[in-house]
Amino acid sequence: MPAPGPLVWVRKAARRSLAVLPLLVLLAVPAAGHVLNTDLSKLSRTEIFGTYLQLGFTHIIPLGFDHILFIVSLYILEPRLKPVLLQATAFTVAHSITLGLAMYGLISPPSHIIEPIIALSILFVAIENIITDRLNPWRVAIVFGFGLVHGMGFASALTGLGLPAKDYFGSLISFNVGVELGQVAVILLCWALVGRWAAHKTWYKQRVVVPASVVIGLVAAYWTVERVFFT
Template identity: 55%
Template sequence: MLTLSGWAHVAVIPAATATIQRDGGYAMELTFDVLAFALNKTPEDVTIGPMNDLLDGPEDVLAARLAEAAATFKNEFAVLEDGRSGTVETLAFPSVDDVRRHEKAMTMARLPVLLALTVQGRLPAGARSVSFRLPSKLGMSSLSVVRQDQPVGVLVVDAGVVSSPLPVTLDVAPSAPTPNDPAASPVAEPSRWEWAKRYVGLGFVHIVPKGLDHILFVLGLFLLGNRLGPLLMQVTAFTVAHSITLALSMYGIVRLSLHIVEPLIALSIAFVAAENIFTDKLHRWRLIVVFGFGLIHGLGFASVLTDLGLPRREFATALVSFNLGVEGGQLAVIGLAMLAVGYWRRRPWYRRAIVLPASVVIAAIGLFWAIQRALPYSP
């Protein structure tokens, strides 16, 4: 089921920070979409109707859902070392009171309900490395691991998949490892190539399937005209522009509130689609407009990377790789659109039967999002 929630774009990827102590203890704080998880849905799959029903329904129903979610998290979460599991000693899961306090504090949007949980425990005895498994319904997550005397490790953890191992140094020595014991060898930090692969994948997923607003914008570009060259020029202008503001924002040079960026992104979708309705020719000034909208979209991409964090040692690698992933996602959208309707792009009825109806739908969605994102939430 397709959701047209105005906040679909800013439903952030769950972000966690785990701190490893020298005595083998660990503590993790995870910020995530509590209602989506309570409904047993990933953030991209959940729709606003069930979440609103949960918020507006009886307190005992919400409490029961949160209790079930806490049990699910504790059951699926794991701290591992070479196949051995650590312990979970305490889990502080968001309560009904936490949800109500969040609801009262929100002035711009009711959803998503982003709250934090904390979990504490101990690594397996004698651990030399550490991996994490997060519950599958969190979806793709970002995990920063803070260790003593070592750089912060930033991992992109796929749903329900054990993360890559990171080396740890504990004060308690392991019990007599054998020469062939994998734990006897230090675990290397992720290489530059590994960081690049992770962030290319993250950028791609942010477009396909998670970036519905960016998908609609690219489809708006695709629908005007029937020649591939001008289309690629528009996509190139858009890519160059969002690359500029993404880099400037991540280096702290340009900052703009999401409450401004998100309505502008929605308006860019509506504008491009409306232009498709009122003209059947690609004017030269459209490249300038697309470039300007690309600058705005870059600020939206930056919000994702801000939530995820970037590895300090490979900051530039991760930044460029994320941007390449975004570009790959955009090209994938164009490729799929070409497969779907490209055969008919030069038919005389193509504009009437495909371009106009599709553009009307895209423009309506863009306007709906722009209004919803611009208006403060009133309970």
């Protein structure tokens, strides 16, 4: 009997995904934003570093559900640490560039354009995961481009908080380090839950990559429509 084709896999994955889709849609509701109730003028540089490190981390976990889904999408296609860390490095370099440029006022990206593009980037990676069987070399360049956009999204959150005048650059760096630590935590969690034991299974594509990508793609499509037409 011939092996089922990709379309059969997608149909089966879609049926499996319907059970968890309502939960993910609920999770897609925007989380509460950052609140900074600390008088930064009374803090030492070390305390400021720790404060913005924590803010950067919490911007990913638990507040950055869209960024979490993007990182998960990057991971599941090739669930080994080395390939995903290479992609994560390209993503980090890119978002560091645009985050810094935005915070220093050199660029001013409009959030009503950036946020839908972030959603579309997640949808793009999810679709690529479904239609391809291996990690293509050009994905690193694509991830770098998406990282530039995500960095502008990070900047919109950080702009609302502001940066302390006495250590502007240091707090910017610590926020970025916190973001990176949040991303690495997501990658390691994916590896521990899935990659460590399922990566080399013959059914990995059919039972993990496709169902997860279908769900992520549907959530990203929902976000795209919501951010274009309702925000």
